[in-house]
Amino acid sequence: MNVAEFRSNLRAWLDENDLTPPPGDHSLDAHHAQHSRVLRALYDAGWMRWGWPESAGGLGGPMILRAIVGEEVVGRGLDEPGPYSMLEVLTPTMIDYASPELAAEMVPRLLSGSETWCQGFSEPGSGSDLASLTTRAEQRGDSWVVNGQKVWTSFAQYATRCVLLTRTGGPDTPNHAAITAFFVDIDTPGVTVRPLRTMHGVDEFCEVYFDDVVVPADRMLGNPGDGWQLAMDLLPYERSTCFWQRIAYLYSRFDALVGEVRQLGQAADSHLGDAYLALHTLRCRSRATQHRLADGQKLGPDTSIDKVLLASAEQQLYDTARDLMPGVIELDDTAWRTEFLYSRAATIYGGTAEVQRNIIARRLLDLGKE
Ligand SMILES: Cc1cc2nc3c(=O)[nH]c(=O)nc-3n(C[C@H](O)[C@H](O)[C@H](O)COP(=O)(O)OP(=O)(O)OC[C@H]3O[C@@H](n4cnc5c(N)ncnc54)[C@H](O)[C@@H]3O)c2cc1C
Incomplete structure (x- = not known):
C-alpha cells in the first residue's frame, strides 16, 4: 500500500466509523476518555500499529504512516494534540532503550490507549x-x-x-x-x-x-x-515529530478563525495572511523533518528550529484571534480564551524559546558561547 492509498483508506474508515467526541463535556477527564476510545478503535482496526516495528506490536511500514494517522485524527478533532503527542515522545524511547521483552509487552498498551504514560x-x-x-x-x-x-x-x-x-x-x-x-x-x-x-x-x-x-x-x-543520552534522543522527538498532528489542529483552528471573523463582518486583513504564512512555514519545515526521519536519519539539534517555528506560529495564530475578535478572549468563556492562554506555554514546554535559540546559535550556526 502506498502512502496516498493509506491516507485515502484511513479517511474512508474514519468516515464510516464515527469517533466524534460526545458533545458538551470539555473537561480533562472527557479528553482522556476520548483519547482511550479513539486509540482503542484505531488499534483494533490496525491503523495505530502502522509505522511501528513488529517487535513492539506494530505492523511495520514507513514511519510516515504514523504522521498521517496523527494528522487525520487530531486534524478532525477526534483527539487532543497534547495527549496524542505523548505517543511520539515516549514510544520511540521505549523501543530504543527498554529491553525487547519490556517494549513488546508495554508499547501495545500505549498505542491501544489501554494505558497512558508520563x-x-x-x-x-x-x-x-x-x-x-x-x-x-x-x-x-x-x-x-x-x-x-x-x-x-x-x-x-x-x-x-x-x-x-x-x-x-x-x-x-x-x-x-x-x-x-x-x-x-x-x-x-x-x-x-x-x-x-x-x-x-x-x-x-x-x-x-x-x-x-x-x-x-x-x-x-x-x-x-x-x-x-536517552533524554538527548527523546527531546528531538518532543521538538518535532509530535508537532505534525498539532499543526493539523492549528490549521483547523485557523479555518475556524476565518469563519468567525467573516461572521463578525470583519474584512479579512493582512494579519490572517501573516498567521497563515507562519503556519505554512512551520508545516513545510515539519514535513521535511517527518521525511528525514522516515528516511532513517537521526534527529538532533536541528529540531530546535521546528520548536521555534511551532511556538511562534501557535502564538501568532492566537494573537491574531485576539486582535480580530475584540473582547472574545478577554470577556467570553470560549475555547479561544483557553487556547490563547495555553498558547503562551508553547515557548516553554519541550525546551524554552531562549534555550532553543541558544542551541541553534551554538550547535547549528557555530556562533560560540556568548
Ligand atoms: C504545558 C507544559 C507541559 C510540560 N510537560 C512536561 C512533562 O510532561 N514532563 C516534564 O518533565 N516537563 C514538562 N514540562 C516542563 C518543561 O520541560 C520546562 O518548563 C522547561 O524545560 C523549562 O524549564 P523551567 O520551567 O524549569 O524554566 P527554567 O529553566 O527555570 O527557565 C526560566 C527562564 O530562564 C530562561 N533560561 C534558562 N536557562 C537559560 C539559558 N541558558 N540561556 C537563556 N535563557 C535561559 C528560560 O528560557 C526561561 O525563560 C512542561 C512544561 C509546560 C509549560
Whole structure:
C-alpha cells in the first residue's frame, strides 16, 4: 500500500466509523476518555500499529504512516494534540532503550490507549538545566530505591507508568554520566501525584513525589548512566515529530478563525495572511523533518528550529484571534480564551524559546558561547 492509498483508506474508515467526541463535556477527564476510545478503535482496526516495528506490536511500514494517522485524527478533532503527542515522545524511547521483552509487552498498551504514560524529567530546580536533576536512585540488591520530586509532569494523574530520570552517580561522576532512566509503575507504594492548575484553568500537569519507591532492576531503560543520552534522543522527538498532528489542529483552528471573523463582518486583513504564512512555514519545515526521519536519519539539534517555528506560529495564530475578535478572549468563556492562554506555554514546554535559540546559535550556526 502506498502512502496516498493509506491516507485515502484511513479517511474512508474514519468516515464510516464515527469517533466524534460526545458533545458538551470539555473537561480533562472527557479528553482522556476520548483519547482511550479513539486509540482503542484505531488499534483494533490496525491503523495505530502502522509505522511501528513488529517487535513492539506494530505492523511495520514507513514511519510516515504514523504522521498521517496523527494528522487525520487530531486534524478532525477526534483527539487532543497534547495527549496524542505523548505517543511520539515516549514510544520511540521505549523501543530504543527498554529491553525487547519490556517494549513488546508495554508499547501495545500505549498505542491501544489501554494505558497512558508520563514523562518525569523536570524538577523544581531543573528544567532547562536538566542535567542538575536531584531525584536519586540507589541500588539495593536487585532493585533501585527512588527518592525525589518531579514537576510539570503532563497528565500524570491519568498515567499508569512514568519514564523517569534519576541521578545514580556519585559526587565525582560527571553530570551527564550520572543520570539513569527507569520505567516506573505509578501505583508503586511511595509515588504521590498532585495535579497543578494552569492559568487556562485545567489540571494539565502535576507534581510527582517519590518516597522510597522500589523499582525492579529490569525496569531500567538502558544501562546505569544512559539517562542523559536517552533524554538527548527523546527531546528531538518532543521538538518535532509530535508537532505534525498539532499543526493539523492549528490549521483547523485557523479555518475556524476565518469563519468567525467573516461572521463578525470583519474584512479579512493582512494579519490572517501573516498567521497563515507562519503556519505554512512551520508545516513545510515539519514535513521535511517527518521525511528525514522516515528516511532513517537521526534527529538532533536541528529540531530546535521546528520548536521555534511551532511556538511562534501557535502564538501568532492566537494573537491574531485576539486582535480580530475584540473582547472574545478577554470577556467570553470560549475555547479561544483557553487556547490563547495555553498558547503562551508553547515557548516553554519541550525546551524554552531562549534555550532553543541558544542551541541553534551554538550547535547549528557555530556562533560560540556568548
Ligand atoms: C504545558 C507544559 C507541559 C510540560 N510537560 C512536561 C512533562 O510532561 N514532563 C516534564 O518533565 N516537563 C514538562 N514540562 C516542563 C518543561 O520541560 C520546562 O518548563 C522547561 O524545560 C523549562 O524549564 P523551567 O520551567 O524549569 O524554566 P527554567 O529553566 O527555570 O527557565 C526560566 C527562564 O530562564 C530562561 N533560561 C534558562 N536557562 C537559560 C539559558 N541558558 N540561556 C537563556 N535563557 C535561559 C528560560 O528560557 C526561561 O525563560 C512542561 C512544561 C509546560 C509549560
